[in-house]
Amino acid sequence: MIYDCVIVGGGIAGLQAAIQLGRYRHHVAVIDSGNGRSSVCRSYHNLIGFPDGISGAELRLAGRKQAEQLGVTFIQAEVVQAERLKKAFLLKTSDMKTYHGKKLLIATGVKDRLPNLEMLIPCLGTSVYVCPDCDGYEVRDQPTIVLGAGNAGAQMALTLTHWTEELIYVNHELTPINEELRLKLDQKRIPYIEQAIQTVLIEREQFIGVILADGSSIYRQRCFVAFGGNEVCSSIAKQLGVEVMENNHIVVDPRTKLTSVEDIWAAGDVTAHSEMLTIAMGDGSQAAIWIHKSLLST
Template sequence: MQYDCIIVGGGFAGLQAAIQLGRYRHNVAVIDAAEGRSTMCRSYHNLIGFPIGIGGAELLALGRQQAEQLGIHFIKAVVVRAEKAEDGLLLHTADEVSFRCKRLLIATGVKDRIPSFPELIPCLGISAYICPDCDGYEVADQQTLVLGAGNAGARMALTLTHWTSDLIYINHERSPVDRELLDLLADKGIPYIEQAIQSVNAEQAQFNGIVLEDGSTLACERCFVAFGGNEVRSGFAKQLGVELMDNKHIIVDPRTKLTSVRNVWAAGDVAAHSEMVTIAMGDGSQAAIWIHKSLIATSM
């Protein structure tokens, strides 16, 4: 069976594209591993219509239900290889199943590098945050710990000074920090601690602070995580010859979201843009419009 379009990635960009393509009545499948960053956030507060927040898993479930009502097929799998075929594209999954499609949308996103403290996960989006554009407002005028590594953590602490001056940066991995950034931290009165975190104190979704390796504790009800080195999931896109930036984000046409390879689009965080839910959704819709235009052009 050959699909009109396969969307790889069932996050916000992929789901929004699927819904739009379903409304165009195309035969579409979404291949998703169900482990994207959108499954981790317990509450998004910056979305229109949800002033008290909505969890990522809940919003994804609603989106999937909406897409299924439009006839979209969902396949749980990981695409590991892609190649051009005579009549379109051929995708191969980790469990050795292959799928054919006329058009491909890559919406595989980014995987955040989060330290292995399981207590943090239930707090994400509620009392522990990753994206300052999304959630800087949530720590306004509150004491906040920045749990991070090297320059990435230092830059996060400096960024958060727009909302609060009560910050402490803990360089958990003791990674080097540029002298210029250390001077800026000092100028802003942000304490800098170069010490590993022994454990995280949290109860359900409430972050309560950390215990450092020397046994001392820092009590706090808010934190940001900034370790850098996030994984941009563009591996199989490269196999198709898709042009990538140096940081592995996929380069797309700003208007159509088409990549450098014919019949291959990309949307969401895997492309180069501000990594927010609303922008990912817009990317997905825009890509779907142009995928539809290309499909009907060949049928006329």
């Protein structure tokens, strides 16, 4: 079977595109590995209609049900190989199955580089955050710890001064920071601790602090994580000759979301923009509109 469009990635951008294409009554398949960043966020707070937040898992489930009602097929697998044939794209998954699509939408997103501190995961989106644009408001006037590495953590701490002055930066990986940033931390009176974290303290999935390598403790109920080096999941795009930036984000037309290769679109965090759920939704819808136009013209 050849689908009208195969969407690689079932996160927010991919789901929104699937819903729109389903409403156009196209035959669509979504291939998703199930481990995208939206699957682990416990609460998004900046969406219309959800002032108390909603989890990524809830949004994904609701989106999938909505898309399935429109006839969209979902396949849980990881796409590991892609190539272009004469009339369709061939996608091979890790379980050695193959799928074909006339059009391709890449919505594979970004993976955050998190430290090997598993106790942070249950708190993501509720008391541990990664995006100041999304969740800086959640730490307003609250004592907050920034766990990070080098310049990335220092930049995060400085950014958060818009919401709170009660900040501590712990450079967990002991990565050097440049002198200019160190001076700015001092000017903003942000304590800087260059020490690894031994243990993350949580209570009923609520972050409450950390124990450092020397055994000392820092207690805070809010935490931001900033380690830099997030992985942009654009390997499929590269296999197909799609243009990517130096940081591996896919280059797209800002209006259509079309990539440099005909019949391939990209949407969401895998493209270069502010990494926000609301923008990913818009990206998905916009890509779907132009995929539909393309399908009508063939």
